[in-house]
Amino acid sequence: MVLTLILIGAVAAVYATACAALMMRLGITFRQALSYLPLKLLYRIDDRAVRIARKSEAPVVYVISHQSRLDAALMLSLLPDDTLHILDEDSAKSAWLEPWRELARTIAFNTEHVFVSRRLVRVLKRKGRIAVYMPEDVEPDVRSFRLYRAVSRIALQGEARVVPIFIDGARHLPFSRIDEATAPRRWFPRLRIGMLEPLTIPELVSRAGAAQPTASGALFDRLAEARSTTNLAGRTLFQAIVEAAGRFGADREIVEDVISGSLSYRRMLMATRVLASRLARTTAPGEAVGLLLPNSNGIAIALLGVHSAGRVAAMINYTSGPANVTSAIRTAMIRTIVSSHAFVEKAGLADIIEAAKAGGARILWLEELREGTSRLDKLAAFFLWRRPVGPQAADAPALVMFTSGSEHAPKAVVLSHQNVLTNAMQVEARLAIGPRDFVMNVLPVFHAFGLLGGLILPLLAGVKTLLYPSPLHFKLIPQLAGKKRPTVLFSTDTFLSAYAKAAGDQDFACLRMAVAGAEPLLAETRRIWMGRFGTRLFEGYGMTEAAPVLSLNSATHEREGSVGRLLPGVRARLEPIEGIDEGGRLWVTGPNVMMGYMSADRPGVIQRLEEGWHDTGDIVSFDREGFVTIKGRAKRFAKIAGEMVSLGAIEMLVHALWPEDKHAIVAVPDRRRGERIVLVTTAEQADANELRRRGKEAGMTELAIPQDIVKIEEIPIHATGKTDYAATRQIAIDRLGHATAA
Template identity: 30%
Template sequence: MADAKFTIPHRIFAAARTHGDAVAIRGEDGTEVRYRDLEPLARAAAKGFIAAGVAQGDRIAIWAPNATGWIIAALGAQAAGAAIVPLNTRLKGREAGYILRTSGARLLFTVSDFLGTAYPQLLAGEDLPDLRGIVLIKGEEGGAPWQVFLDRGSALSDAAVDARLDALGEDQVCDILFTSGTTGNPKGAVTTHGQNVRLYLAYGETLTYGPGDNFLIINPFFHSFGYKAGWLVALMRGVTVLPHAVFQTERVFERIERERVTLLPGPPTIYQSLLAGPYETFDISSLRVAITGAASVPVTLIEEMRSKLGIDVVLTAYGLTETCGVVTMCGAGDDAATIANTAGRPLGGIEVRLVDEVGKAVAEGEAGELLVRGPNVMRGYFNDPAATAAAIDGEGWLRTGDIAVQDARGNVKITDRAKDIFIVGGFNAYPAEIEGLLAAYPAVMQSAVIGVPDERLGEVPMAFVVLRPGASATPEEVISWCRENMANYKVPRRVEIVDALPMNAAGKVQKFLLRG
């Protein structure tokens, strides 16, 4: 494997040759893909992309729940030289349409039905000038079936794929993950093969992932946590990937017991749900490693994950889409208080700085905005040089927008989120984006969204709404409309109709007054 290039297909194909007969992926229905089958399956998919006219550097969107087909589609696209654009399965048509247009995606891989949602139908009426076609990973309505896509490429020679792989280098873009910004519309963070391969080879080694581990991936593949810190690191290190589409407590316990799950990362919400469930009635003794983060973590949760769920190694980490998903991580030797109250130290080669409002470094133990520099920092936002320049300075420091303190041992503790960002069950919620979506509701003249505490999800959105003159709407009607037009984690759980929003002299909403 030492001579494999630092690209995702090269590294995974090299691992496949090493771990040949071991199970690479086992679906929820029990179907298995052996490591020896990974390269042939990905190559067949790559031929499908080439036959469809996909060129090196093109973008391919994937809008589907965790499943074997998601991984094979992604590997095939990357082997053909394309970059993948994962879409959140909670998005509605308007939100997905924006990302497809902005990325210029040539093909969309999706499913005809998931949890009662027909994804292709959601795009009816969306203007998608660059999209050449829709391929269904699963299902039969709204696009070309997966097998038809593969059949169209079957006449191509292996040499066609070899040529794409030979041309693939570590500096080529492997993915564009769209992250919602505080200024409204989502922006696409561009990262390369080499960045991700190097980061996650080190990440997996630190966590001692390897052959014999069974990795239950509940974190969605459209997120760095499920994709990069999920199946990517797993397949590069000979781990068995167990995709899991929908979190249901008893179903998760059943898989842990039946498939001897050893690795179970996730946001705190997952572990809180497991601890509230019938964990004593299942054999979950195989659990070995858990990585959490993305929200505040109580010390008692860390302790109970160890004592009640029997997880040997429980760690917390911190990262952003713009940093390939990881910046800092705790170590196995850290005590429960350190793991709960900090996000650990920067991984090798990654630098962090804490600065005040004028960019001056703050003293140890003082709060400041967290800046990150290193090989994990994105190349920029897709086709948005102004946003890139605002995020990354001339010396390569990325402004995270997060406020943190750092202790004498180098541990970083995130204390606040700049610009009012809050986290709903592990997903970043951006008030400006939710407010922008609310503006499309005919009765709404103005809105302000804040995060309010929620026992299960940490925080949830609450909207203060000013109606247009002569218009009428109840809080229930606004919430109902939001459920039709927003991903569920963005939907305000509470709406308060107000006559006016508190403004400062510059005309900006004073959200601290709304928080009371």
């Protein structure tokens, strides 16, 4: 009996000591520490960010993303004890929550009437604190979004700061409020509490810069920003995908190609371990390793293998020509390239391999690696697939990608692990995508859009992805979609238009959405896909330098003709342009914006951005709710007789006039006016008089109407689907002759 009492006393003393330590570290009361310690131990909670909430000066509104029934217990234990918690009816009545409800004031409100009361404003004006639990909806319905309007209004009237709170891992608890098919359950997931610095609603609105969202939009984006910065914080791509394997199941099939079939997380990461071990022996930490592979299971394995080894993956655009490949290899100082004999032979890339060798790279063939793998290597991979082979650092370079070069020579863009992971989470915070989806990716992964949307995001979100090697198979891709039944497609307007022409009415009926980027989405393309397949097309905007997405339309935040609102955490400013009355040249900054460029004159050296701001080179405008409209590339404006003319706007006019054909507007030199505008088109019926008439109806000046029409069989495009304006412009110059265009 005495021994029992001694043991009980010892346990109580240890428990009290641990509670005292929590009190000192977090600033909570002893009663709060008593209730919080069991949760801390069970879920191994990372609570370092709690100090932000504790130090926030009143009045303050804590806005919590409500994912599970445990959220209230955690917040009652950690937020200041004078906080008024506004609980949903379930949390207000649950018997098990009673010990935690005793820690602070709580009130239950019906969500229909919660924020019409003036009581909350009075609490804030008395230097009070309130905690509001917002529905965890990536795409909130109209009713849910009313809460954002109400909370932002209360914060404004109460002159309160807002602290967004997100509990990473809570959605996977057994008592999650989210559908199990979207968030698989785990008994004891590790939790991480994320919070952002307190800001008032006016500060949130002004912080976005030129975008200037509404108060409710700014609040919604701030909570989404907390989510995107808390999820996967401090991890590398390899570590984040290993964590996804644990969350969604190591045996879940996650990638598939048309040759090899499907791979589970486990099998993919076992193969990754084998490749990483080889790279660790033959390359140096932090070295750039080139990947010259098609959309296949092999590219997923190679990408993760490079990152597991602690190296940087350089994505080689094998369609850019031998000269560009040699330049890319020298610029990024690539000494090793991972490729495949079968792919090189089938795609006829012998000249690209020779160009790579001329640049100083040696080739590591996957077939030879497979044959040279020993039983010991396989055994190590079986047991150690979760562990990286080399050093891991979230802020280190992860990718070297080369811009498409639609108007100039490609640039080498350096992205960190956090750039890429943050952008994936920013997109996930705007798109409702989850394990029930099935992605079909036809965009090449050497392009940032194809890599993030079609490979990295699905791997992180537990979404199986089908990797197809070429987007140019216009007849085969619809047939494959009809057979495999994907629900999400990432593509471009050019490809979407071509697929729709070749598809049967049922081939894409399985798609619930397609995300379009890289070029403007035409209204005709949107109409065809909705009319024939019932598929919504969401247009986005971005660039390689932004990893790559900057803005995106979604189900509840959509405006046709725009490219959506900026993603959470992205800030913008506009520089005025002479001759442009509405909008300006867009500069952006944010956690997804690149580390910097590498250039041929300083190979291997990252040239950092000045104060983190990047000049996009695009002319844009923002409306009153923050939706972005692209006016055109700065380089896609022509100066005709002193007047600025948007080539993109003219191109949209021509597409509306002859929607069945492909068109490109280019500017060529002109002796008299400086530049002249030329229409290059596949439309045999294209007529200058009809174009002039339609232009006048649209209010365009005479200077903006193309005076010359060049008819060709096919508009040059890059492998990414973008129009190759450099090649198109050269065609126009060659056809018109130097006498006219000189």
